Amino acid sequence: MxxxxxxxxxxxxxxxxxxxxxxxxxxxxxxxxxxxACPVSVALPGVLPVMNxxxxxxxxxxxxxxxxxxxxxxxxxxxxxxxxxxxxxYQISQYKHPIVSGGSLTIETGGSDEKMIGITRAHLEEDxxxxxxxxxxxxxxxxxxxxGTPLLEIVSExxxxxxDEAVAYLKKLHTLVRYFRISDGNMQEGSFRCDAxxxxxxxxxxxxxxxxxxxxxxxxxxxxxxxxxxxxxxIEILEDGGAIIQETRLYDSERNETxxxxxxxxxxxxxxxPDPDLPEMILDDEFIERVRASLPELPHHRKSRYEQAFSLSxxxxxxxxxxxxxxDFFERVCARSKSDPKTIANWINGELAALLNERNIEIAxxxxxxxxxxxxxxxxxxxxxxxxxxxxxxxxxxxxxxxxDTIIESRGFKQITDSSEIERLVAEVLDANxxxxxxxxxxxxxxxxxxxxxxxxxxxxxxxxxxxxxxxRNLLE
Amino acid sequence: MECRTVLEHSKALRGKEYxxxxxxxxxLERAQSCASLNAYITLSPEVALKQASTADKLIGxxxxxxxxxxxxxxxxxxxxxxxxxxxxSRILDNFISPYNATLVExxxxxxxxxxxxxxxxxxxxxxxxxxxxxxxxRNPWDHERVPGGSSxxxxxxxxxxxxxxxxxxxxxxxxxxxxxxxxxxGIKPSYGRVSRYGMVAFASSLDQGGVxxxxxxDCAYVLQAISGFDEKDSTSVNQAVPxxxxxxxxxxxxxxxxxxxEFFADGVDKPVSQAIRESISVLEQLGARIVDxxxxxxxxxxxxxxxxxxxxxxxxxxxxxxxRYGHRASEYSDIxxxxxxTRSEGFGPEVKRRLLIGAYVLSIGYFEAYYVxxxxxxxxxxxxxxxxxxxxxxxxxPTTPTTAxxxxxxxxxxxxxxxxxxxxxxxxxxxxxxxxxxSGFDNQGLPIGLHLIGKYLDEATILNIxxxxxxxxxxxxxxxxxYA
Numbered sequence: 001m002x003x004x005x006x007x008x009x010x011x012x013x014x015x016x017x018x019x020x021x022x023x024x025x026x027x028x029x030x031x032x033x034x035x036x037a038c039p040v041s042v043a044l045p046g047v048l049p050v051m052n053x054x055x056x057x058x059x060x061x062x063x064x065x066x067x068x069x070x071x072x073x074x075x076x077x078x079x080x081x082x083x084x085x086x087x088x089x090y091q092i093s094q095y096k097h098p099i100v101s102g103g104s105l106t107i108e109t110g111g112s113d114e115k116m117i118g119i120t121r122a123h124l125e126e127d128x129x130x131x132x133x134x135x136x137x138x139x140x141x142x143x144x145x146x147x148g149t150p151l152l153e154i155v156s157e158x159x160x161x162x163x164d165e166a167v168a169y170l171k172k173l174h175t176l177v178r179y180f181r182i183s184d185g186n187m188q189e190g191s192f193r194c195d196a197x198x199x200x201x202x203x204x205x206x207x208x209x210x211x212x213x214x215x216x217x218x219x220x221x222x223x224x225x226x227x228x229x230x231x232x233x234x235i236e237i238l239e240d241g242g243a244i245i246q247e248t249r250l251y252d253s254e255r256n257e258t259x260x261x262x263x264x265x266x267x268x269x270x271x272x273x274p275d276p277d278l279p280e281m282i283l284d285d286e287f288i289e290r291v292r293a294s295l296p297e298l299p300h301h302r303k304s305r306y307e308q309a310f311s312l313s314x315x316x317x318x319x320x321x322x323x324x325x326x327x328d329f330f331e332r333v334c335a336r337s338k339s340d341p342k343t344i345a346n347w348i349n350g351e352l353a354a355l356l357n358e359r360n361i362e363i364a365x366x367x368x369x370x371x372x373x374x375x376x377x378x379x380x381x382x383x384x385x386x387x388x389x390x391x392x393x394x395x396x397x398x399x400x401x402x403x404x405d406t407i408i409e410s411r412g413f414k415q416i417t418d419s420s421e422i423e424r425l426v427a428e429v430l431d432a433n434x435x436x437x438x439x440x441x442x443x444x445x446x447x448x449x450x451x452x453x454x455x456x457x458x459x460x461x462x463x464x465x466x467x468x469x470x471x472x473r474n475l476l477e
Numbered sequence: 478m479e480c481r482t483v484l485e486h487s488k489a490l491r492g493k494e495y496x497x498x499x500x501x502x503x504x505l506e507r508a509q510s511c512a513s514l515n516a517y518i519t520l521s522p523e524v525a526l527k528q529a530s531t532a533d534k535l536i537g538x539x540x541x542x543x544x545x546x547x548x549x550x551x552x553x554x555x556x557x558x559x560x561x562x563x564x565x566s567r568i569l570d571n572f573i574s575p576y577n578a579t580l581v582e583x584x585x586x587x588x589x590x591x592x593x594x595x596x597x598x599x600x601x602x603x604x605x606x607x608x609x610x611x612x613x614x615r616n617p618w619d620h621e622r623v624p625g626g627s628s629x630x631x632x633x634x635x636x637x638x639x640x641x642x643x644x645x646x647x648x649x650x651x652x653x654x655x656x657x658x659x660x661x662x663g664i665k666p667s668y669g670r671v672s673r674y675g676m677v678a679f680a681s682s683l684d685q686g687g688v689x690x691x692x693x694x695d696c697a698y699v700l701q702a703i704s705g706f707d708e709k710d711s712t713s714v715n716q717a718v719p720x721x722x723x724x725x726x727x728x729x730x731x732x733x734x735x736x737x738x739e740f741f742a743d744g745v746d747k748p749v750s751q752a753i754r755e756s757i758s759v760l761e762q763l764g765a766r767i768v769d770x771x772x773x774x775x776x777x778x779x780x781x782x783x784x785x786x787x788x789x790x791x792x793x794x795x796x797x798x799x800x801r802y803g804h805r806a807s808e809y810s811d812i813x814x815x816x817x818x819t820r821s822e823g824f825g826p827e828v829k830r831r832l833l834i835g836a837y838v839l840s841i842g843y844f845e846a847y848y849v850x851x852x853x854x855x856x857x858x859x860x861x862x863x864x865x866x867x868x869x870x871x872x873x874x875p876t877t878p879t880t881a882x883x884x885x886x887x888x889x890x891x892x893x894x895x896x897x898x899x900x901x902x903x904x905x906x907x908x909x910x911x912x913x914x915x916s917g918f919d920n921q922g923l924p925i926g927l928h929l930i931g932k933y934l935d936e937a938t939i940l941n942i943x944x945x946x947x948x949x950x951x952x953x954x955x956x957x958x959x960y961a
Binding site (some may be wrong): 039042043044045046047048049050051078080082084087088089090140142269271272273276277278279 | 569572575576676678709711792794800801802812844
């Protein structure tokens, strides 16, 4: 039988606020345990939550970015359960009335095919703390730094039909939340976490099969592997005549398998009810419109602008738009440089990306700012530098703060453009390599490359290869 | 000296008749000699003496406000930085808060001197102060009787003149009922008027801090100091607080007083209803006009309250789990056992009863039938008041159906205990300001309370009427035998 997987994702995105969802405590990553645990985080007797409006703004941003409806009235409820790292004994979350409902994201599914993935809802909630099981002599340590951190839980429709689609959706979502500065999306630090609901059904069937929920899949690679494992597991069970149990399963990346964590029977009654400490959140039109007006140009608008106004290919534009800082960098260079946008895009996506990648830094912290980068590309455009030389100059630019011309000057990077000088060097090379010159003249085209190499060597790589090529051919013929 | 009101002390302190330190010392000694009342959970002489000498310096410099140097008692539900906050519970027996409640902070800023923390029903759940881990408090009017509750320690302390004023909290009557049973003036302001920050939550949508004192004038002064918006409490009201003191002296002629027929039905003891009718004639003589009104859903108040308050409590008290502070069982096999043993040992029977009711009414399958329905009733009860206030300025009736009852009489019958709050619950459900003032005594010499309910955010009118009543009566000046 042909099976069709049905996949829905729940993504927890940590919002880029300065402080917690309901208190002023910092959410900076990596602080000493419990050093960001204020009285509200610890749930001391008598403390009360106060809504962080910046978190609401970021949630509204997200809603507008995915074309969803932003609810003017949303309600915080209490989700009650006991857990040592849940200090209040309940989590404040939105349940019946989320802040965002009904949006979508479009993903590319191989080639130029597109598919729309529905987003059911996105709601605000607070994170729990952390239980630490090591180094506590058989006891458990509790770190409440993370408790109260603002999260946006984004729930998709069960619209994905393969692990590849799930990963494409996740990557798209990741790009989007970073682009709009809703989240830093840092997966290692837990700022972007994913759970997957997976079921299978006979291809063509209307209803859904019994689903399992996969947890602990916090990288794109694990999402793909875990979903594929789970699909295969479910197929094997059904083909053996078995039944899928609705349960939560944990992905073990070392063994590449999922295993049961808790079944539906263990499901708790969370006794949700509206939090009486927090009034309903009412957003007025003015607030929503202010957020809308502050949104940067939407990524897909920007992409078509790059394709039309700058004649970039779809994939070049896509790469520039992998994050907003890169796209902003590109536009700043375009505004300053005489080079054509295609060259600028290639240099940003190629050399600069490689340099930053090697040093593991974001473009916002690039050692070569857009001004110096533009100046560098201008020296290629006016033929002062060859491409190869420009790469070397870039490396120097990354290591000190001198301007481009100073480096060219002091390190002797100037390209030889004087034809007579090149002719002189070519003549010298031909003299020294008379047999090879003879072979070429007798019809052996292959030897041309060798002679080119000798001339370039003689110029110390400072000549424009095109110009050398022309002169060499002239003198040979 | 000890039997004076806040304003009398205030005058004496500024007239250098005695110092705050002298007054404070006298009050602390009196508290010790009256220890058998069990009004205090914790006396805090060190803090008190320090605050008193600070107050004396201010008075010396002529920088004293009306409350500077006046001693007071806080209900042990308000977090205080230097003195433990137990909530009358074993689970917080040794809990010391690292911060002050907003109310505590404001009164400290006003120069008041904290003598200690008053006894109360555990987590404010009760109407007699018998549900305290620290033992019951006794009523100064009759030591064999309860002072009411849950703010019974505060009430007994003021009635016995251990302090001229005390703070309390009122979720269903916990300021007004003990004020009535101890012959005091006590006000529960409108929901949101006084910050709940640092006031340990019982039922968040009903809880409200307030004051108990010997006169409504004293109540006005202290309420003025604790009222106002607090950015730390999202449910506090962001509106200017009127000048309560200024409006006290206004004549009340022309004020319309509504009498709900439902508050004068059977079940009210005869001496109580008689005293209330006499008080109403006094108000009439002062020029107030009486109208009959209806509160048709008032019978639903108790059942409605006993769904919503436990529901919120079951969630609010989940934080007492032994993980971070407070009591933790000494032996347990795993985390679930740790929770169960800690909470079994830490909470008393009434708290456990309400936590169970609360978890039940919120659970799947019962939520609609109980919680949602109770919310609808709450809306109806509030609407009744809105309609009634189209016809009158204030609603008047008895605070409680009976006077103080003997210790132990109702401990085995929770429903009888709950019925003590039959007239007070609805003001909490509707978020309205309400107060109780002394309006007579029964034939056993036990005080009777007159209940005044005002319009939302109109504390000024009930304080004004109460004050004018007290200018023409002397019930509030009576002192229990042995405490003069």
